[in-house]
Amino acid sequence: MQTVLSPQLQEATQSLIDNLLASELFMHYQEARKLINEDSEARPLMERLSNSQATVRQQQTSGSVGQAEVDSLRLIQQRVLRNPVILDYAQSQQEAVDFLREINAEISQLLGIDFASFAKHATC
């Protein structure tokens, strides 16, 4: 069942979202995300990293990790660590997350509950 938010809570939520998105750290993160999506080298590299990691994980599960796949993953990881667009994206994301944690701490302190824990969907 869909929970209906009161107009007051809806407005306060939207104001929090708008202000978060207008903060320097989130603006930097959004810009870095846009750049990584548009970059002809960074995006395919991230996709290759993700695919290679998935393959190695799959091989680890089945107990037959191939040396060629591990070497390939290391090579991609080295290229990722040298790519300025990816590094800027990773750093901006970490800074945005740190800021979000501060905001969550503020909300939680006022409410007397950890808001993020209540907002988390049960998965395990």
Place this chain on the structure above:
Amino acid sequence: MTSTELNELDIATPTVVVAAARDFAASLAETSQFQAFEQAAERFRQDQAAQQAMGAYQEKQIAWRGLIMLNALSAEQRTELESLKNAFVNLPIVEEYFKAQSELATLCQTVGDAISESIGFNYAAACGESCCG
């Protein structure tokens, strides 16, 4: 005025964002779900029978933690633990507390999902501890 200066005017300072977070918390605190949870939590804290039932259940859980993790409880131990758990969770005041907690969680999840969709990553996952250790 340059476009950079205009952009700078559009930036929300950390103080402004914190103020918006406080307004948000105040609005959430005024909801019926939050107030019902606070009242239920207070009744639960003040109820001696509920606290004793919780204590008895938790005591056994701690004492048998190793066996529980290894799934090595005997049939008698399993029955005793189940009985202590039922004696706790079936108390009306505890049921009310869990119901209020669940209703507040549903509200917080709706709000959290709205924030997550807008900011580009999962709010609860970014701020919370992993539930899987």
